[in-house]
Amino acid sequence: MRVYLSLHSLVFSCRLTYSSLNYLKRFPVNMLKIDRSFVQDVTSNPDSAAVTDAIIALAKTLRLNITAEGIETQEQLDYLQLRGCHEAQGFYFSRPVPADAIAQMLKKNYAKIMNMNAENFIIHNS
Numbered sequence: 001m002r003v004y005l006s007l008h009s010l011v012f013s014c015r016l017t018y019s020s021l022n023y024l025k026r027f028p029v030n031m032l033k034i035d036r037s038f039v040q041d042v043t044s045n046p047d048s049a050a051v052t053d054a055i056i057a058l059a060k061t062l063r064l065n066i067t068a069e070g071i072e073t074q075e076q077l078d079y080l081q082l083r084g085c086h087e088a089q090g091f092y093f094s095r096p097v098p099a100d101a102i103a104q105m106l107k108k109n110y111a112k113i114m115n116m117n118a119e120n121f122i123i124h125n126s
Contacts, residue, residue: 029062029064030064030065031064031065031066031067031087032055032058032059032062032064032065032066032067033066033067033068033069034052034055034056034066034067034068034069034080034085035069035070036069036070036090037070038051038052038055039052039068039069039070039071039076039080039090040070040072040076042076042079042080043073043075043076043079049079052068052079052080052083053083056080056083056084056085060084065086065087066084066085066086066087067085067086067087067088067089068080068085068087068088068089068090069088069089069090070089070090070091071088071089071090071091071092071093072090072091072092073092074092076090076092077092
């Protein structure tokens, strides 16, 4: 598992409008972010699951990293990981933490993070 903080050239947040999808071919996007509105009921609503699966398929086809925001349960994490989502953020991992407390938090929870059943999954704590 990798835990990191970084800046990307451009992150595309998928809220599914024609104009936002047009940005995928116009700008050097390297990450597609799945909006929490799709993630929140991905395991209980077939429509949310279908949209989420389509977003992941689109990102894979365009060779983009995939980040899901708003993960709050193990079931959501499992669903997204199984389908190839690379990164995640949400209250499941942590509530928002002040920047100066992150290093201490990581030190304290290092063993827990390394033992999580999420190989090659990147956690964004934002």
